[in-house]
Amino acid sequence: MTSRDDIEHLIARIALRDQSAFSALYDATSKKLFGICLHVLDHRGEAEEVLQEVYIRIWHKADSYAVTGHSPMTWLITISRNLAIDKLRSRRAAMTTLDAEAVTIADARPGPEASAISRSEHSAMSACLEELDTNRADAVRRAYLDGDTYKDLAHRYDVPLNTIRTWLRRSLMTLRDCLTR
Amino acid sequence: MTGPDDTYGDKALAAEYVLRLLDQDAHRAFEARLLEEPELRALVLDWEQQLATLAEDIAEETPPAHLRGAVLKTVATDPAAASRRGWFTGLWARVLGGGLLAAVAITLAVVVVDRREEQGPSYRADLISADQSISLMVRSGETADALQVEVAAGSPPDGRVFELWLIAENAAGPVSLGVLNASALTSIQVPEALLAGLATGTLAISDEPPGGSPTGSPTGTVLAAGQVQKI
Numbered sequence: 007m008t009s010r011d012d013i014e015h016l017i018a019r020i021a022l023r024d025q026s027a028f029s030a031l032y033d034a035t036s037k038k039l040f041g042i043c044l045h046v047l048d049h050r051g052e053a054e055e056v057l058q059e060v061y062i063r064i065w066h067k068a069d070s071y072a073v074t075g076h077s078p079m080t081w082l083i084t085i086s087r088n089l090a091i092d093k094l095r096s097r098r099a100a101m102t103t104l105d106a107e108a109v110t111i112a113d114a115r116p117g118p119e120a121s122a123i124s125r126s127e128h129s130a131m132s133a134c135l136e137e138l139d140t141n142r143a144d145a146v147r148r149a150y151l152d153g154d155t156y157k158d159l160a161h162r163y164d165v166p167l168n169t170i171r172t173w174l175r176r177s178l179m180t181l182r183d184c185l186t187r
Numbered sequence: 188m189t190g191p192d193d194t195y196g197d198k199a200l201a202a203e204y205v206l207r208l209l210d211q212d213a214h215r216a217f218e219a220r221l222l223e224e225p226e227l228r229a230l231v232l233d234w235e236q237q238l239a240t241l242a243e244d245i246a247e248e249t250p251p252a253h254l255r256g257a258v259l260k261t262v263a264t265d266p267a268a269a270s271r272r273g274w275f276t277g278l279w280a281r282v283l284g285g286g287l288l289a290a291v292a293i294t295l296a297v298v299v300v301d302r303r304e305e306q307g308p309s310y311r312a313d314l315i316s317a318d319q320s321i322s323l324m325v326r327s328g329e330t331a332d333a334l335q336v337e338v339a340a341g342s343p344p345d346g347r348v349f350e351l352w353l354i355a356e357n358a359a360g361p362v363s364l365g366v367l368n369a370s371a372l373t374s375i376q377v378p379e380a381l382l383a384g385l386a387t388g389t390l391a392i393s394d395e396p397p398g399g400s401p402t403g404s405p406t407g408t409v410l411a412a413g414q415v416q417k418i
Contacts, residue, residue, distance in 0.1 A: 011401070011402070014401075014402060014406060015402045015404065017406075018400075018402055018404045018405055018406045019360070019404060021405065021409075022360060022361070022404070022405070024360075025259070025262060025263060028259070028262055029255075029259055032255060032258060032259070033255075036250050036254075036255070037247035037248060037249050037250070038245075038247050040247075040248045040249070040250040041245045041246050041247045041248040042242050042245050044248050045242075045245045054250060054251065054254055057250055057254060057258075058254065058257060058258055058261070061258045061261075061262075062258070062261055062262070065261075065262050069408055069409060070408055071406075072393075072394070072395075072406045072407035072408060073344070073394070073407065073408050074232055074235075075232060076232065076235065076236055076239075077236070079239070080235065080236050080239040083239040083242045084235045084239055087239070087242060088207070091207050095207070129240045129243060130237075130240070131237055131238070131240040131241060132240070132241075146206075146241075147241060149206040149207075149208055150206055150238050150241050150242075151241055151242065151245070153207065155208065156208055171208075174203075174208070175195050175199040175202075175203070176195070178195075178198075178199055178202040178203075179195045179198065179199055181237075182198060182202070185237055
């Protein structure tokens, strides 16, 4: 297991264009980041494309890592998740006429309930999500991990679009209060 | 959907931005604000950090072996990467184009002054950012190896410090010369072992956590760099 400090050090060396540090970072983190890409996209080919983009982004942005103040894994996860969501959105934009089908595909995945089993108990986020109504906690997870839009969520929970926004924003604020207390 | 829903203000808006729930117009408008508003950036970073924990328990998946080669090849063909020389070029590239949100391109000016003839070799380097917000002067003091560093303008980001690095021509990487006092003069004694490298080296500053880089290498953004002039 590569420690947080090890990964941070690798990123610092990558900022100085150290290729051996880059391959070491790939070896230490690609399984985790590929898992995230695959989870969001649920499509191996697309996940592979995105994983490449992720590492190219890391190579070029390593110098700005420290400015974020993030832990190294937070930084890597955020890049991966965001690029995967971008890919997901561009796929969806390309198949807007097949909207209903897209929703069906999304439904076929194991839901947040299934992945909840292995959720780490010490994560403050998990603990605070537990305090929310189940549907609301799932909506937050679906937005972050599955790239659900307000439209997807409104459809899924069968509520009007404006209502879902108010509903989710309120949940996010409850979450924030819990996380900061 | 685009209109601001003021009930929860920017805190909720930042979360929606991080979750990618805003529509295209609202997303762009938010990004424009991010460039100008540090408190908004802090909210975004906070949500990114909290939400990333949701991904902690996603199962690892081994990517196909060919992908590793493809990724490494992309980087190997990066002209900035090829060699030590390239490593040096990479530094310049970062000084010119790096930084959070590509906010400010920083360049530097090296000012050459008249040779001082009455004493032994002495060194100087000037680091000035393009927008004049950061400016540092490095000068030999009583002796060539006693550097006086003055931050003439600019300060590190909140909660960060400036750290000075020597990048000698043949060195494997930057060597720390110490953390700088951002509001006054800092005296730095260059170790004898590094003195030979100083003459033809480059000085750079990065922003680091208080006390300096925990790793011995720069972990923050390289904000400015300047070649050492022998005078």
